[in-house]
Amino acid sequence: MDRLTEMEAFATVVDQGGFTxxxxxxxxSKxxxxxxxxSLEARLGARLLNRTTRRVSPTEIGLAYYDRARRVLNDAGEADALVTSMQSAPSGLLRISVATDFGVNHLSPALSSFLEDFPDITVNMVLNNRYVELISEGFDMAVRIGELEDSxxxxRKLTETTKRMIASPAYxxxxxxxxxxxxLNNHKLLHYSNQSSGNVWKLTAPSGEKxxxxxxxxxxxxxxxxxxxAAISGLGIAYLPSFLYSDAMEKGLVEDAMPDLPMDSQGIYAVYPPGRFTQPKVRAFIDFLVHEFADKGPSDW
Known part of the structure; x- marks a missing residue:
């Protein structure tokens, strides 16, 4: 007889309290x-159930075997569900966390194309500039820029961006x-106010020194x-990623403050919770982003 069926029959008897x-x-049939x-008891050489005219209950060995058998059966059920899920069309609510700058300028314009391709997916995109805990805050994935803190x-890497100091020709x-x-100590600098490190710019000197x-x-x-x-209006020098300033630089609204400095790059990543398989909606969106940003970055946006 099939071993998994034997285990299922035994576990179901324990769950239901009887054969009927x-x-x-x-x-x-009963x-x-x-x-x-x-058959299971004969194969194992042990009595797993106490049988009386009124009730059926597991023996001490049967109870220990039940715990392991139930885990195996649950894993088998998850495996079946995995195959079904992997073959099903992407659908459901997709919650995304993304930094405001990148979300407004590059992710939002791309969403219409994605939703047209996957009409059974609904998107809830949250724009903020703080680090979010994906699992505890209920996000399916996030787009993050720079060094990944949570290993x-x-x-999955989508592309890269550079960071440069820029200001207007008038400045x-x-x-x-x-x-x-x-x-730079003698210039008017424009800073992000939400950086945990404060008003600090990390630069690479021409010598390679950090x-x-x-x-x-x-x-x-x-x-x-x-x-x-603010930089375009002449208020000072800002240190920004290329995905934000590239259009303004192309139009001549801003210039590179120190073009001789080595160009620092940052990765842009799609991150998502660990697991044995990736939900179809998440996989579909990440594949879409990889294609969407294939010809962008690090400087060309």
């Missing part, structure tokens, strides 16, 4: 259930361009687009 109810649960259990998450005409990193610039900003704001607008 177990037979109804499994949709087979005698068939009895044969499966008897337990699964990640440079009035204040000049910094010639070396130390010159430098940290700590100086008070003339303006601090928790939104990259606002910093870009």
């Amino acid at each position: 109810d177990a037979a109804k649960k499994m949709g087979i 005698s068939a259930v009895s044969k499966h259990v008897s 337990t998450l699964r990640a 440079f005409e009035k204040y000049g361009k910094p010639e070396k990193i130390d010159d 430098r940290q610039v700590r100086t008070a900003g003339w303006l601090s704001v928790n939104d990259g687009q606002s910093l870009l607008n």
